[in-house]
Amino acid sequence: MKVEELKVGENIQYTGEFVIMRDAAQKKLTQFQACPINLEGKIIFYAGPAKKPDDCPIGAIGPTTSARMDKYLEMLFKLGVKATVGKGGRSDLVRDLCKDYKSIYCITPSGCAAGLSKKVIEHKILMFEELQSEAIQKILVKDFPLIVAINSQGHTIWD
Amino acid sequence: MEKEIKETIKQAIRDANTRINEDIKPFIDHYNGPFSEALKENYHISCSTGLPLCQDTGMLEFFCFLGVGFRLERPLQEVLDEIVYEVYKESPYRLSTVDDPLFDRKNRMDNTPAIVHIFSVVGKSLEIRFLIKGGGSENLSRLYMMTPSATKEEVVEQIVQHIKEAGARACPPLKVGIGLGGTSETAMMISKLALTSQISEKNQDQQYALLEDEIKTRINNLKIGFQGLGKGISCYSVHILTHPTHIATLPLAISVDCYLCRTGCVSFEG
Numbered sequence: 491m492k493v494e495e496l497k498v499g500e501n502i503q504y505t506g507e508f509v510i511m512r513d514a515a516q517k518k519l520t521q522f523q524a525c526p527i528n529l530e531g532k533i534i535f536y537a538g539p540a541k542k543p544d545d546c547p548i549g550a551i552g553p554t555t556s557a558r559m560d561k562y563l564e565m566l567f568k569l570g571v572k573a574t575v576g577k578g579g580r581s582d583l584v585r586d587l588c589k590d591y592k593s594i595y596c597i598t599p600s601g602c603a604a605g606l607s608k609k610v611i612e613h614k615i616l617m618f619e620e621l622q623s624e625a626i627q628k629i630l631v632k633d634f635p636l637i638v639a640i641n642s643q644g645h646t647i648w649d
Numbered sequence: 650m651e652k653e654i655k656e657t658i659k660q661a662i663r664d665a666n667t668r669i670n671e672d673i674k675p676f677i678d679h680y681n682g683p684f685s686e687a688l689k690e691n692y693h694i695s696c697s698t699g700l701p702l703c704q705d706t707g708m709l710e711f712f713c714f715l716g717v718g719f720r721l722e723r724p725l726q727e728v729l730d731e732i733v734y735e736v737y738k739e740s741p742y743r744l745s746t747v748d749d750p751l752f753d754r755k756n757r758m759d760n761t762p763a764i765v766h767i768f769s770v771v772g773k774s775l776e777i778r779f780l781i782k783g784g785g786s787e788n789l790s791r792l793y794m795m796t797p798s799a800t801k802e803e804v805v806e807q808i809v810q811h812i813k814e815a816g817a818r819a820c821p822p823l824k825v826g827i828g829l830g831g832t833s834e835t836a837m838m839i840s841k842l843a844l845t846s847q848i849s850e851k852n853q854d855q856q857y858a859l860l861e862d863e864i865k866t867r868i869n870n871l872k873i874g875f876q877g878l879g880k881g882i883s884c885y886s887v888h889i890l891t892h893p894t895h896i897a898t899l900p901l902a903i904s905v906d907c908y909l910c911r912t913g914c915v916s917f918e919g
Binding site: 537579647 | 667683684687688690691692694698699700702705706740741742743745754756758784788817818876877878907908
């Protein structure tokens with residue numbers, strides 16, 4: 491997808507990769523002088539999956555409140571992150587950052603974790619395994635439902 | 650007896666995590682805005698696979714009405730901790746509790762402790778109501794120490810203002826619990842207890858029943874909608890519980906539950 495062309499409110503059935511991280515992992519990343527992981531071109535999904543049953547690639551998974559991650563967003567953009575995915579509105583700062591870095595923020599349904607887990611094909615823990623569900627993880631998804639909530643012109647679905 | 654208590658509560662917790670609350674199912678079925686298909690599909694998949702409805706399988710809050718004639722061999726806290734430990738060790742849920750809240754924040758790996766409130770009541774039975782409380786909705790809990798001269802309008806305004814600012818972050822439509830009176834901690838606790846009410850339940854006092862309706866209407870007029878996207882209702886119901894208070898105080902506590910309303914109620918005869 492061409493990020494700059496996406497309009498606010500547009501529905502996307504996304505197939506591809508997400509890098510999962512949330513509060514604890516981002517806080518930990520701020521403690522490094524040089525980022526220990528390559529995030530160039532990645533899409534960050536704010537999530538912390540439940541336990542994985544033996545016969546599934548991943549356990550129940552869904553977005554967490556993105557507003558808690560606002561303070562780490564500029565750090566992510568400076569590391570080359572292309573877009574973020576989560577739930578709920580974000581501060582005005584995020585609207586400005588999306589404009590400055592030509593990035594977007596998408597929402598995906600919350601409280602919908604059994605269903606969303608069926609869209610995940612592959613799952614791998616990348617870093618900070620000790621954080622358990624909050625570790626940095628990589629997933630491959632198929633037809634994952636997203637709505638563009640903030641676009642690269644800084645417009646939002648809540649305007 | 651303890652074995653029966655444990656098995657019954659464990660099953661009720663599994664049901665609340667994987668089966669859609671019948672009270673709210675019609676609202677989800679009726680909703681046809683953004684992501685509506687995903688929400689409907691979710692509860693079918695959850696029911697058939699045993700995967701939880703939401704990845705945040707919460708902290709467990711128990712409200713126990715313990716009859717003085719009900720015999721227990723062990724402290725109720727110990728029994729409920731063991732129940733949470735076993736259910737969350739055995740099920741594909743998330744282990745979401747950390748030991749130290751500020752410094753280490755190391756995962757406890759068993760989702761304990763259970764949050765337990767015990768009320769000693771007459772009789773020989775034990776009734777336990779519980780909430781599976783996710784972090785997203787818990788972060789909206791608020792306590793306001795209003796002045797004793799505050800008017801009904803000021804109380805309503807405070808509640809509506811808070812939901813307007815933060816309601817979209819707690820996965821609406823919301824069930825709203827209000828605690829009025831008591832001391833600060835009583836107000837918070839009864840606002841949580843209020844969340845164990847059925848949607849159709851009303852305060853017995855007509856004045857408060859009307860106030861519940863008024864607040865619900867005001868919140869629905871905010872048009873927050875399912876998923877905070879402006880379509881469908883914003884609030885299922887408002888439940889107010891009150892407690893006598895000091896002449897100099899008027900504590901107002903707000904708690905909310907997310908659109909899944911994962912609650913349960915079980916009772917045992919001693």
